[in-house]
Amino acid sequence: MPNLFLIVLLFSSLSFICYGLGILLLPRMRLEFARYGLARMRWPTGLLEVAGAAGLLVGLRVPWIGAAAAGGLCLLMVLGFFVRLKIGDGFVRGLPALIYALINLYLLAKLLESARIY
Numbered sequence: 001m002p003n004l005f006l007i008v009l010l011f012s013s014l015s016f017i018c019y020g021l022g023i024l025l026l027p028r029m030r031l032e033f034a035r036y037g038l039a040r041m042r043w044p045t046g047l048l049e050v051a052g053a054a055g056l057l058v059g060l061r062v063p064w065i066g067a068a069a070a071g072g073l074c075l076l077m078v079l080g081f082f083v084r085l086k087i088g089d090g091f092v093r094g095l096p097a098l099i100y101a102l103i104n105l106y107l108l109a110k111l112l113e114s115a116r117i118y
Contacts, residue, residue: 005110009066012103013056016073020049036083048076056107063115070108077101 023029023046033042052073059066077100084094 005107006060008103009056009060009107012070012073012100012107013053015100016049016053016056020046020053022046023049036087038083045076048072052076059107059111063111067108067111067115070104070111074101074104074108077104 023033023042029046030039030042033039033045038045052069055065055069055072057066059069077097080097081094081101084097085091
């Protein structure tokens, strides 16, 4: 049975690949980013999510790359959570971003431990 770290890493990576591609390709995401007041940030956000997901997968072989990716995704999700609060969506609608931030914080800690960076 795979360990918790691997399951969480694969879950996060798959989630960010799917959501990042959705940001880049789906018309409804264009509307969402306009609603957030961040229409110009849609492409950079989608690309960062897909790159972060790829970085997590590379992190299985090169932990410091995975750690950088997990840290970046964690930061992106913290910012996403605060955007949701700022536009009035409230805590509950921002909760998924906060949960993904915590997931990637866990991955960051585990990958740093694996890479013996800190």
